[in-house]
Amino acid sequence: MVLSEVPCPKCGKTGLYVEKPSDNEVWVKCHECDLFLGMSDEDWHRIHNSPNLHEKIAKVYKTEYPKAVSGGSCRACKSGKDDLIFGICKSCLYKILIVILVIMVIGSYAVWMSVL
Incomplete structure (x- = not known):
């Protein structure tokens, strides 16, 4: 299943997709970067049925990867850049x-x- 409207919490581009390798596990992946979020089927149904899906996925990403920064801003010019x-x-x-x-x-x- 492709989540075309949901932006990736790591790279910011849209196009996350969901895989179900088994009945009780769900994987959320990104086409552009190496994002991988694994979660249980119950967690996925709880997140998937909420109205703000992109915020829930970003929250799961921040809890699994607390030191990861997705697109920060420059300390000198305050512009949002990736490099x-x-x-x-x-x-x-x-x-x-x-x-x-x-x-x-x-x-x-x-x-x-x-x-x-």
Whole structure:
């Protein structure tokens, strides 16, 4: 069964699908990323029949993977991006590295001029 309207709690794209490998187990998977949620059939029926299915699936994902972050925001520019390094997006990280490099060049020039 495909849940086309439900976004994946890990990657944010729609298209989760449900597999039933046995009578008492249900697997929720994502086509785009490696999301895998295994749950009992009773839990699935309780979640599936609720009006806010995407919130329930996100809650199950957060309880099973508490340290996982799905699409954070950059600490510098506050934009929501997926490719974060130490909580900073790549474009802000490059800008910070350029500023540090310029400061180091100016500092080394000042030290060199004071020695002469």
